Amino acid sequence: MLGIGIDIGGTNTKLVVVNRAGKLLAHERFRTEAAKGPASFIKRLAEVVACFRRDYGRQLVSIGIGAAGDVDPERGLLRFSPNLAWRSVKLAGPLEKMTGLPCAMENDANMAAWGAYELELRRKTDDILTLTLGTGIGSGLILGGKLYHGSSGSAGEAGHLKIVPNGRACHCGGRGCLEAYCGSYAIIARARELIGNEKAFVKKFAAPGHEKLNTICLTNAAAAGHAGARRVWSETGQHLGMGLAGLILVLNPGCVVLTGGVSKARKWFLPAMRKVLGNQQIKTPFEKVKIRISDNADLGSYGAALFGLEHGLK
Numbered sequence: 001m002l003g004i005g006i007d008i009g010g011t012n013t014k015l016v017v018v019n020r021a022g023k024l025l026a027h028e029r030f031r032t033e034a035a036k037g038p039a040s041f042i043k044r045l046a047e048v049v050a051c052f053r054r055d056y057g058r059q060l061v062s063i064g065i066g067a068a069g070d071v072d073p074e075r076g077l078l079r080f081s082p083n084l085a086w087r088s089v090k091l092a093g094p095l096e097k098m099t100g101l102p103c104a105m106e107n108d109a110n111m112a113a114w115g116a117y118e119l120e121l122r123r124k125t126d127d128i129l130t131l132t133l134g135t136g137i138g139s140g141l142i143l144g145g146k147l148y149h150g151s152s153g154s155a156g157e158a159g160h161l162k163i164v165p166n167g168r169a170c171h172c173g174g175r176g177c178l179e180a181y182c183g184s185y186a187i188i189a190r191a192r193e194l195i196g197n198e199k200a201f202v203k204k205f206a207a208p209g210h211e212k213l214n215t216i217c218l219t220n221a222a223a224a225g226h227a228g229a230r231r232v233w234s235e236t237g238q239h240l241g242m243g244l245a246g247l248i249l250v251l252n253p254g255c256v257v258l259t260g261g262v263s264k265a266r267k268w269f270l271p272a273m274r275k276v277l278g279n280q281q282i283k284t285p286f287e288k289v290k291i292r293i294s295d296n297a298d299l300g301s302y303g304a305a306l307f308g309l310e311h312g313l314k
């Protein structure tokens with residue numbers, strides 16, 4: 001049995017074919033081009049699925065979809081996606097009709113959490129919190145071995161936990177959110193305040209061919225001993241620690257998985273993050289929890305495929 005996993009992002013949409021053990025057999029990607037509208041998008045999805053079916057036929061039994069935004073998993077509905085600028089779009093039903101395969105749909109961070117549960121932890125830990133640290137911060141919860149949706153499918157919006165009263169402006173329109181301190185856009189904004197001459201900084205620390213201020217450039221600078229860059233990362237770790245501390249107190253997870261581009265800077269933000277966690281007064285949940293970093297950039301699409309195999313079959 002093989003499953004198709006689809007990860008719908010603001011820029012690109014990734015599709016994979018994997019087996020039950022999470023082994024990749026085929027993959028495809030195209031530009032999401034959300035402005036062309038959902039109907040054209042679903043048609044392009046169905047075309048790729050048709051190609052996969054030519055190669056794998058009846059071995060393909062399900063589709064899992066992870067979409068960036070607020071998803072109603074029961075109705076297969078994308079209620080709202082700021083990245084795609086779509087509202088109330090039915091995705092799972094139309095794709096089921098066009099392909100004849102059962103579709104399960106979830107928020108993209110939920111699918112990444114399922115991917116972490118299956119592939120990183122091999123189901124050995126049943127209570128897991130996953131944070132995807134990218135431009136924004138997504139999160140997904142596996143509790144008791146099940147994906148936790150909450151009462152309206154919106155559980156896991158950890159990026160918008162308020163950690164600083166009246167703090168920095170967040171992309172959601174609010175202030176003081178975790179994402180407004182630890183999303184890559186926020187980290188770069190803070191770096192601009194601390195690094196001095198940006199042009200000279202970029203020239204010195206950016207990767208060849210990518211001459212702009214990004215988190216890789218900031219990581220290189222920290223490695224070279226730049227005090228401002230190290231301070232940015234240590235502040236990022238402190239804020240992340242504050243957000244995580246609250247989540248760990250509430251959920252008592254066995255493992256926290258951090259993934260996404262920002263997690264590559266682990267060496268520079270983890271010490272400050274661990275310090276905040278170590279300074280909490282209710283000790284037990286912090287002694288118990290393991291912190292894991294996943295460098296698998298495809299947890300979302302793999303997780304979607306595996307979730308579809310598990311839940312899409314009716």
Ligand SMILES: [Zn+2]
Pocket residue numbers: 159160170171172173174175177179180
């Ligand atoms: Zn926010």
